[in-house]
Amino acid sequence: MLKDLFELFITFARIGGLTFGGGYAMLPILQREVVEIKKWATTEELMDYYAIGQTTPGIIAVNTATFIGQRHRGTLGGIAATFGVIFPSLIIISIIAMFMNNIEDSIVLQNAFAGIRVSVYVLILNAVIKLWKKSVVDKTGLLIFLLIFTLSIFTSLSPVLFVIGAGVIGLLTKTQRGERLK
């Protein structure tokens, strides 16, 4: 048990330490570590966690870590994964806060970060393409995707509304068609 919790902690500490740019940028690393290597969740489940993470309070990276840990090893697992994912931030930011002034003035570091941001965009694009293949599987899915993508770029409506709306659409279209549900 303790070994499992430690493995959750270490894995999520690695995920936290390799994520540049927040919750969404964490997705490609999660896909790699949690879905492909550890097989603690499927891509579909990962998407469910992200959707729930959008509607519940708190930041998405923490919500997702708690979720995966809880599903894998219960409440303690959720706590271990969460401590793991915040651990690198605590260390790195504390060190940066101490040396703040030197870093802001370093042109070399600023150049490195500008390069890093570009790679993060490409990684997110790759992750979105993978998600697209698994989630936009019919016309309803395509409609939901286009609607929410457009609305969230051109309006400042809360993502909570989008997620609840999409859930209701999913529920209505499936039950209306009287399809045999899995």
Added chain:
Amino acid sequence: MIYLQLYYEFLQVGLFAVGGGLATLPFLYDISDRTGWFTYEQLADMIAISESTPGAIGINMSTYAGYMAAGIPGGIVASLGLITPAVIIIVVVAQFLNKFKDNQYIQATFHGLRPASTALIASAGFAVVMIDLVHVDLFRITGSFIDLINWRALLLAIVLFYLSNHVRLIKNLHPVVFIAFAAAIGMIFNFAEVAL
């Protein structure tokens, strides 16, 4: 006692900020107004650092804000406050889902939620890409279409996209390899330099 106060302040942020790290920002401005632990300028630095260092943006910001208020223990206490509501809520939701995951109505709901999740991630990505790759302000000044696009960044993005999808030996490498490669390219070709 400042630690208790920090914990309580960030507990509220964690409870009311829905949707991700940057959603905590309005609450941090509010804390700045009421407590004077950090200034608006420090908050701006905090965002820049949080976005370009490893880790979740929300946690990076709470660590930094807590550090400003009360040193290293302050950063830890603030972050613990921030995650407390999320951990409790998600554990309850996860237990509920474990019980009902095969229920057909839950399945149907998720059928709608998954494309929504993909769309939200795509639009968040789109928003940040526009800031870095398209220089609308510079275009307004010079009126030249060449200045509208950040060509160096776009070229690097295309190369990385090709390498990570179509080159057999490379595409299965860990994402951190691409990040390190991009950092090196950024340093060699002065990516931070804006043409203004």
